[in-house]
Amino acid sequence: MMMRLFFIILLLFIIQYQTSLLAFADDHQHPAKIELLHRHAPQLNARPETQLDRIKELLYIDMTRQKMISQKLHPRREACETSNQTAIEMPLRAGRDYGTGQYFVQFKVGTPAQKFTLILDTSTELTWVNCRYRCGRNCIKHNTTQPHRKVFKADLSSSFKTVPCLSQMCKVDLMNLFSLTRCPMPLNPCAYDYRYLDGSAALGIFANETVTLGLANGRKKKLKNVLIGCSDSFKGQSFANADGVVGLAHHKYSFANKASPKFGGKFSYCLVDHLSHKNVSNYLMFGGSKNESLLSGNVRYTKLELRLISPFYAVNVMGISIGGVMLKIPFTVWDAKSGGGTIIDSGTSLTFLTEPAYKPVMSALEMSVSRFERLKQDGLPMDYCFNATGFVESLVPKLVFHFADGARFEPHTKSYIIDVADGVKCLGFVPVTWPGISSIGNIMQQNHLWEFNLRESKLGFAPSICT
Structure with missing residues (x-):
């Protein structure tokens, strides 16, 4: 009897192991893809009236961004001291201009998944979304600063887990992502607070979340414990018509470094002509193109x-x-x-x-x-x-x-x-x-x-x- 039970357990283990191998192989054979659009694509209803206005808008962001690239090599972190306030309510501070990209991707965050339009940026580490935390089912009523934007309602996601402000991850690992040094209570969420060179600004908290990706074979893939910024407040031309940013820079906590190891260690994109008038798009791909x-x-x-x-x-x-x-x-x-x-x-x-x-x-x-x-x-x-x-x-x-x-x-x-x-x-x-x-x-x-x-x-x- 004991011998029979042993072989049954061994058989179940072998079946489970083979299933895991097949799932792993399936991810590599079928790369993940995210639709990629230019910021002035017709689908986004955001194209300026004239081509000259369009170029001026792009250049305004470009000039600010280039200053960020030059200065970012020597980042500076400043503490923000306030009294009787939670971490998420801390005022903005002088930070670094991460800039924004000019192409957008459709991004699904949370459990169940909520869909957002985010900027593609190979020079930004942090992926963040317009987000409300601890406001329950009335989150949308709190979206007074960005009434036309989609809001990630964190309380409705079962996979949303904040990063404690007293943790090593907050105090050390996320320092270069401008985590705040102030921690009123040990379990308060780790907050970020920065102001951009062009006057744009963002304020939020760090969390680990689940991101849902579409595979080339039509199936879905869930990536768990992805570092996400939950931005309660942001403003400025850099983020026009976007719900946030997909950070694809080479950094421990960027989305590129989280997703690419699951799909052969690589990602790719093909940018359609920036003057396209048709509803054309391509994909941000993880794995084979x-x-x-x-x-x-x-x-x-x-x-x-x-x-x-x-x-x-x-x-x-x-x-x-x-x-x-x-x-x-x-x-x-x-x-x-x-x-x-x-x-x-x-x-x-x-x-x-x-x-x-x-x-x-x-x-x-x-x-x-x-x-x-x-x-x-x-x-x-x-x-x-x-x-x-x-x-x-x-x-x-x-x-x-x-x-x-x-x-x-x-x-x-x-x-x-x-x-x-x-x-x-x-x-x-x-x-x-x-x-x-x-x-x-x-x-x-x-x-x-x-x-x-x-x-x-x-x-x-x-x-x-x-x-």
Whole structure:
């Protein structure tokens, strides 16, 4: 009898083990996907009236964000002292501008899942949502500051677990995410409190939550214990038309680092043309990309520096050529150890180059469009705009980013000679004071597949129509 019982238990264990293996294999064979939209996509009903207004909006956010990138390498944490207040009610303090991205994803948080539209940002660590805590079923009535936004009602989620403010995680691990030092009671939630350079602001508490992802095979996958910011208050143009941010930076608590190990250690996206007028979208993917089979022969890889300019995704640019001629740019511009470096940033629209690189790039491109009347566009920081009547892309020599390991990124001409108004184009670069970090923005990345392989520290990219 005992022997029979032993074999029954052993058989049940083997069945359970095999089921777990099949589930694990299924996740890897069927990557997770999240729909990806541009911030001005028709679905979001947020497109400015004119193309010029649209570019001005993007650049306003870009300029603020670039200051954040330069300053974030030396973060500062300040305590906020108040009296007779809970942690979540602490006033805003001077923080760092994490900036926002220009593309949105549909994100499901909580149990049962609640759906939100969040900004995709490869340079932000924290994933947060517009959220109310301890307000029961009347949460929506408390949403007075953002009446048109969706609200995550934390009390209705059985998987919402706050991080205690007296915990090691709050006091040490989340310090660089601007956790507050004040802790009125040991079990009070760990709070964050920061103000952005453009006047935007956010205040909230940290929690662990469940995120629901859709798999490529139509099934669902739940990720448990994902660090989520529950933002009770936020304001500013940076978050226009969004319910929060998906943090994809390289950080212990970012969503990218939480989700990617479950799906082969990588994530990818393909940004549709930022000028698309149709209801087109693509996906933020974790695991294999739906484009891999079609692009396998065209994908190029370069080293992805995960700790060089943390938490950003840095690449080793060696130089830029235009029309097959390498420009005379000092190597220190690309060397992070000498005050330079280059990052891939989904949240910046245009491409920012430090002045020693910006000047030769602009000089070479200006020559190719000098036959067209130069125009001044008020409110735009771009130095060179022109009347585009009669312009054809073949007039402009090809621009190529050269990486130290031999890989070459050849963006589409429309990604650096960009439309800003009817009949007006501009050279899509913005200068950065030297020393400083150069950023390859999302307009430069458009119509390419980008794969961030965190396990093997490499970046893959290939041309694609992203539809």
